[in-house]
Amino acid sequence: MNEDPPRYDWRAIQERWSGVWEKLDPYRAGGPHEGKPKKYILDMFSYPSGDLHMGHAEAFAIGDAIARYWMLRGFDVLHPIGWDSFGLPAENAAIRKNDHPADYTHANIETQAQSFKRYAMSFDWSRRLHTSDSSYYRWTQWLFLRFYERGLAYRKASPVNWCPDDQTVLANEQVVAGKCERCGAEVTKRNLTQWFFKITDYADRLLDDMHQLEGSWPERVLLMQRNWIGRSTGAEVDFTIESAPDQPAETVTVFTTRPDTLYGATFFVVAADSPLAGQLVTPEQRAAFDAYLAQVRRLTDIERQSTDREKTGVFLGRRAVNPVNGERIAVWAADYVLADYGTGAIMAVPAHDQRDLDFARAFGLPVRRVVDSRGPDPAETGVATTGDGLLVNSGPYDGLGKDVAIARITVDLAARDTGKPAVNYRLRDWLLSRQRFWGVPIPIVHCAQCGEVPVPDDALPVVLPDLRGQDLAPRGVSPLASATDWVQVTCPRCGGPATRDTDTMDTFVDSSWYFLRYCSPTYELGPFDPEAVRAWMPVDQYVGGVEHAILHLLYSRFFTKVLFDMGLIDFAEPFLAQLNQGQVINQGKSMSKSLGNGVDLGVELDAHGVDAIRLTMLFAGPPEDDKDWADVSPTGSGKFLARAWRVWSDVGAVVPSGGAGDHDVCRGVARLVHEVTGSVEGYRFNVAIARLMELTSLLRRAIDSGPGPSDPAVREGAEWLTVQLSLFAPYAAEDGWALLGHHVEGGDVVGRATWPVVDPSLLVDEAVTCVVQVSGKVRARLQVPPGIDEGTLRGLALADEGVRRALGDRAVRTVIVRPPGLVNVVPA
């Protein structure tokens, strides 16, 4: 009878080891580190909108490889998982299916948890958390109250972004190109009283602390945050608006980054939709202004922000007086000036600002150059000169350069009390209230006697009422308002009748502190145990998508700084290092239902197995590159795993006795294993996997046509291959570990083995191939000892047949000798 050799069977392997891991639970983080150094490796937690998809598969393969690496290096690693489980999709599903959002949420969480386990994630499952559990959101409310006490959470009426489809307000950060980030509907403005976090108080620190992150955060993310915060330094300048004869004069302040161009201000513009415009307009111009304002209000933000639009505006009938030269300039209202940036009013310097120039040309307003740019006249070319130059037409400031002029003019304005240095930010306060149900209730009570009253800490959590199905249908006010029993309360301060705030918090509030909760997920005395946070935080490596570059990452940094100021933590940046994986795309395009190019993770896992998919994700390229699924080969990954498995199977469980084994195998293994370590530390997993493929081929050759499977060096190579491959292919590696004789069921899992460290003496080359170039082209290769001296090498190179042939009859001008690897002969 012919006995078939054993074969790599990933299905059987997955089934076998997932059961064992479930029992052993091998990836729990330690307590106080037992003397070991710590690493906190954090994957962005998951939103439970369905099962895991291809994007998750890539991101989590990266995070898991990093976490597993540090475990094998002997660190105490915290690698937790949880769910960002409040949010609109669950609520919309509940309305559709007439049930409770929690049902949908928990079903999806269970599905994802099972998928994570199948995907062999090395999570500490004991720390799992859900932001929609009252045991979690109790502390979200507690944090809100602390922010409130410090004046960092406040309510104000203002025009806010309104999504007509989701029937809720949105934060600035959630409006992308005038549309709702989530559903794509065009966002409109509504004047509403809403809750805000005063993130603008932290603008400077959010900006300045970024230098700590340089080098360990993607440059692109830092840049996006810088742009988003948008700090501009300049001056505020007071213009007097000439009054009607019977009225007192008014002062309107403008912000400018170019106070040096003050002499070039030839008109004055206020935002058409600001209250200021309505106050300034004269009775004669009132009708024209009202008509213009109506026209502006009809525009959507998208139309309004289109930069190639013709400039529009209307004269308000009054004049402003320039504080530096007393010049009277016309006051206009226009929609190119924004009501909510700076002071909502500008001085227009058309010669040196393109927008002002476009406006001046549209309405025939004067243009005066005050910076000598030596170019053609902007009034004629239509191109404003925005660069540096010496001042002209600027009275006492003529001849000054930009920086000096800005400093001098600002000082002089301040001395006459008509201006001062000023800083402005693009960043606005974080609008956190939402008129939806499935979120954290805002723990504030409104009392006719006492006004806003915080819910006392010992009355937390304010638990959501039990609403479901049609109770949740959007009607422009929060669904919580219809839960009358829930809304009606007694005032915690005076005991009189009061009502609960019916808004819920933006889910980004939940995710702004979850990384702290993981340190002590069941702690009852506060949001986190200070001891545990001191032990684990900050996060050493955060892994997730770049789509959170300004939302989640900025908010989390803000929260961390506030907690630092409260004295609750002793660090001001939560994430020391950040890695953004690329997207998984298909045929050059991101996957979408409408394109029909979606790839289902479950189908891929069923077809190729977990290890092959993880390996494919990581081998496809550097982590931050996009991966096109049409360009990669899970089949190839599977073949590699089968080859590796056959090596383990051939080497088997018999431990050879004594000796280092075959010298060449030993050195080859050492070199490759060493290179894998370097590649993993640099997050070049594609290169690490390439080296493991080479290692596998080397061992294959050693078994078939070298010293054979029982050589000690071959065995050691096989063990190391197993340990290193376990970062990427945990199932196959565990099976290999068992094949090599380890008692996995008894707790000797490969994921808790020791990362190989090679003897440095094995990495020193015994013979080096020296490349000899003539004029930079390779003409000969010499085998030389690594310690060869310059003179000897030079002599050998010049004597070489190939070199002489290439030189021909030309004389040698220079010889560059870089022992032992390179000689470059330069002929005359």
Add this chain to the structure above:
RNA sequence: GGGCGAGUGGCGGAAUGGCAGACGCGCACGGUUCAGGUCCGUGUGUCCGUAAGGACGUGGGGGUUCAAGUCCCCCCUCGCCCACCA
């Protein structure tokens, strides 16, 4: 319009200023197999050449250097981000 990043075989991608194309996919040929697939081996940048060998070659152009995919300048193309923020 502004900012940032990237362009390397048929494809994904390697390469501290020092042998361009590691590793893989694909393809070709050979072996194994009743056959197909699997598996094993060999080859595979382009051009000239039976071969030995040679010429060319990292988007285009210029420069620095003994030596450039890598550094500098200009241009082209693509991608991403921001976009009337005074």
